[in-house]
Amino acid sequence: MLTETGTGALTETPAATAVFTAVLTEGPLSRVSLARRLGLSSAAVTKAARPLIEMGYLQELAATERTGPGAGRPASPLAVQADREYFVGVKITGDELIGVVIDLCADVRASAHRPLTDPGVDAVLTELGHLVDDLLDGPGGYRPRTRRLGLAVSGDVDRATGLVRYSPFLQWHNVPLRERAAEVTGLTVTVENDVKALTTAEHWFGEGVGAESFALVTVGTGIGCGLVVNGRLVSGSHGVAGEIGHIGVDATGPECHCGGRGCVEAIAGTPAIVRQARQTSGRPDLTMDDAVALARAGDERIGAVFARGGEAIGLGIAAVANLVGPARIVVSGEGLAAYDLFERHIRTGFERQAFGAAVECPLSIRPLPFEQWARGAAAVSIQSLVAP
Amino acid sequence: MLTETGTGALTETPAATAVFTAVLTEGPLSRVSLARRLGLSSAAVTKAARPLIEMGYLQELAATERTGPGAGRPASPLAVQADREYFVGVKITGDELIGVVIDLCADVRASAHRPLTDPGVDAVLTELGHLVDDLLDGPGGYRPRTRRLGLAVSGDVDRATGLVRYSPFLQWHNVPLRERAAEVTGLTVTVENDVKALTTAEHWFGEGVGAESFALVTVGTGIGCGLVVNGRLVSGSHGVAGEIGHIGVDATGPECHCGGRGCVEAIAGTPAIVRQARQTSGRPDLTMDDAVALARAGDERIGAVFARGGEAIGLGIAAVANLVGPARIVVSGEGLAAYDLFERHIRTGFERQAFGAAVECPLSIRPLPFEQWARGAAAVSIQSLVAP
DNA sequence: AATCAATACTTGACGAAGGAAATTATTACG
DNA sequence: CGTAATAATTTCCTTCGTCAAGTATTGATT
Numbered sequence: 001m002l003t004e005t006g007t008g009a010l011t012e013t014p015a016a017t018a019v020f021t022a023v024l025t026e027g028p029l030s031r032v033s034l035a036r037r038l039g040l041s042s043a044a045v046t047k048a049a050r051p052l053i054e055m056g057y058l059q060e061l062a063a064t065e066r067t068g069p070g071a072g073r074p075a076s077p078l079a080v081q082a083d084r085e086y087f088v089g090v091k092i093t094g095d096e097l098i099g100v101v102i103d104l105c106a107d108v109r110a111s112a113h114r115p116l117t118d119p120g121v122d123a124v125l126t127e128l129g130h131l132v133d134d135l136l137d138g139p140g141g142y143r144p145r146t147r148r149l150g151l152a153v154s155g156d157v158d159r160a161t162g163l164v165r166y167s168p169f170l171q172w173h174n175v176p177l178r179e180r181a182a183e184v185t186g187l188t189v190t191v192e193n194d195v196k197a198l199t200t201a202e203h204w205f206g207e208g209v210g211a212e213s214f215a216l217v218t219v220g221t222g223i224g225c226g227l228v229v230n231g232r233l234v235s236g237s238h239g240v241a242g243e244i245g246h247i248g249v250d251a252t253g254p255e256c257h258c259g260g261r262g263c264v265e266a267i268a269g270t271p272a273i274v275r276q277a278r279q280t281s282g283r284p285d286l287t288m289d290d291a292v293a294l295a296r297a298g299d300e301r302i303g304a305v306f307a308r309g310g311e312a313i314g315l316g317i318a319a320v321a322n323l324v325g326p327a328r329i330v331v332s333g334e335g336l337a338a339y340d341l342f343e344r345h346i347r348t349g350f351e352r353q354a355f356g357a358a359v360e361c362p363l364s365i366r367p368l369p370f371e372q373w374a375r376g377a378a379a380v381s382i383q384s385l386v387a388p
Numbered sequence: 389m390l391t392e393t394g395t396g397a398l399t400e401t402p403a404a405t406a407v408f409t410a411v412l413t414e415g416p417l418s419r420v421s422l423a424r425r426l427g428l429s430s431a432a433v434t435k436a437a438r439p440l441i442e443m444g445y446l447q448e449l450a451a452t453e454r455t456g457p458g459a460g461r462p463a464s465p466l467a468v469q470a471d472r473e474y475f476v477g478v479k480i481t482g483d484e485l486i487g488v489v490i491d492l493c494a495d496v497r498a499s500a501h502r503p504l505t506d507p508g509v510d511a512v513l514t515e516l517g518h519l520v521d522d523l524l525d526g527p528g529g530y531r532p533r534t535r536r537l538g539l540a541v542s543g544d545v546d547r548a549t550g551l552v553r554y555s556p557f558l559q560w561h562n563v564p565l566r567e568r569a570a571e572v573t574g575l576t577v578t579v580e581n582d583v584k585a586l587t588t589a590e591h592w593f594g595e596g597v598g599a600e601s602f603a604l605v606t607v608g609t610g611i612g613c614g615l616v617v618n619g620r621l622v623s624g625s626h627g628v629a630g631e632i633g634h635i636g637v638d639a640t641g642p643e644c645h646c647g648g649r650g651c652v653e654a655i656a657g658t659p660a661i662v663r664q665a666r667q668t669s670g671r672p673d674l675t676m677d678d679a680v681a682l683a684r685a686g687d688e689r690i691g692a693v694f695a696r697g698g699e700a701i702g703l704g705i706a707a708v709a710n711l712v713g714p715a716r717i718v719v720s721g722e723g724l725a726a727y728d729l730f731e732r733h734i735r736t737g738f739e740r741q742a743f744g745a746a747v748e749c750p751l752s753i754r755p756l757p758f759e760q761w762a763r764g765a766a767a768v769s770i771q772s773l774v775a776p
Numbered sequence: 777a778a779t780c781a782a783t784a785c786t787t788g789a790c791g792a793a794g795g796a797a798a799t800t801a802t803t804a805c806g
Numbered sequence: 807c808g809t810a811a812t813a814a815t816t817t818c819c820t821t822c823g824t825c826a827a828g829t830a831t832t833g834a835t836t
Contacts, residue, residue, distance in 0.1 A: 229712075230618055237599070240713045243711065243743045247707045247711070247741075249636055249637065250638065250640075251639070252639070261741075322631035323629065323708060324615065324624065324629060325626055325627070327625035356627075357626040358624075361626055
């Protein structure tokens, strides 16, 4: 069984939190290097690490051989004990639940999904219970070492209270999802906006590790952006943040459902791509898959639709780079199944509009499967264990 | 004389820093309300405040009368002793030095300026010495209670080291301005980018007080933006941040000197306004003042130039609101001498493009004289006293 | 082999920061 | 005048983290 502090918090002191977080995100580190990195004395690190080792969350690796003249005692790096605890993450979409189990290193250990026929709260919770049972009671035997569940939902979510204020795809209003999901699963639940969850996961366990500021752009039906500035996730004072999709980049562009004009999303979102592809091809029943296939087959006019979309995304990303100057930017999302058609043009738009040294900001453009979104949800629940 | 800790730092503990900062920025506050606000015990506030009172930085105001049923002991609010110490701030432009003396409440007590004939480093430093002497030795007798000087320079400035990496208007490269200015004036010097200094001043002493996130947009030859997110100034990883002027808002707009297209600055910056006004009027020697006068007199075509510029600025501000969601936004700058011509159109552009609840973000549009920029520099030096 | 220099880590004493609870101060209300 | 309510202070205590000294372990040098 898992019993540490009773309150659910793993670490008691700021120093212990800092030590655990650093080992978690920046891999094995010796106590002395942790002390230097965190501005602590090595004695403080020793003391902070001891209970974490005793509880089995950290382990001491074999001493590494040292090099250089007059080498001293070899360091014994601290690493996380990946199997000490497991975490469940579930991404809730309008028609499917995607779930994963990850270990303390955020490596995916199991995954499963369930179709949703009814996006109502009760039906979703029932399916969620089954999904979690499937994940925890299947091969692997994760149940005894699992206490926490992270949920990722699109829309306006209050992570502090676990309340889903509004989710457009699910048509949910003010659903106390944390309590409801805790009842069904018996786990400690964290609820977060899906883009923020994915951003958190990339910041702690992915390409954003070590970056003081970081941005993650998702391309799909909507175009969103998660932002980390000064080491912290940006939340937005009026409930709005990261709405890169509604930056206006073309004063003569199409009108957007939001009331703006020339929004990135109105040019490059999946519905916009399909609409334009239908117009240019003259086929009113064309789907996104058709458009991708045609463009890949060399249809120049449909290729131009993707080119225009990619450039618009690039302009939006340049706006992010010019405004907040993240150390790096990851571009992803299910819309990037067609990323081969977008990538070059995203870079073109970005490079044209990025100001000065902002062009040097590294851009990773790669598709992330939905499973990664579920992993993001689980990563948030790791975070809630470490820094509640 | 002024002698507190020798290192120049005023407060020794985080709690004392928090207490002093809160009183400084949020006006007189009782110990109990400070404790609640800062998450401290009232005992801690009492202890933290005592040395600050003894050193004369804080004072206890007369007890306020209380209301309500069974009112208890009246609170004795803590307030800053404005005259305890004075600070000099100087804004360095290409052709002028503008200087002010402010007190601890950031109220301007004296101001002066000096024309610059030579923007070279040595000449500027000589003039700076004279300006500071004028300010401190003139009426008011500020010299004995003044130890710190803040400098505001446009361009790429490293506040931590006081190095001016590059300033385009002055044509300075890697000038160790902090050391040089300290030699000339004998004061402890802080150097900051001008927009960031103004943003800091508004965040601590102006409309941004109490806001977790805040943006200040400056309109003039260039169009810039200072950003506070999660309570901290945004610096940008590649030396770029707040470049709202180079967000592309019009894919078919004019090319910008930065290489981009349809940049806000290329539409609404003073040179762009003048260029467009010359084109529409057919007068190749038209100045900005002429354009303003014509527009105010009812020239519709030149009025349209301002309208287009204002809308472009509004679109850029909407991008800021959509991305980082500041609690409020101040729009200012010397370019806003013509703010009556811009204001309505800035709001139009903003309201059209702001997403969802972001339109609720309060927008203050008002001109700030150059003296306010110097005040910003001085405010940064207050900040360096409180939180070095 | 013995010693030394260099580096990593641990230990125990100490100081300082902040909290808890009791105490004092000051008001309004009956 | 007690009593309730709120503000501030005092005393005592816990605790976190540093400091300085000591232990551990290596390569290089004698």
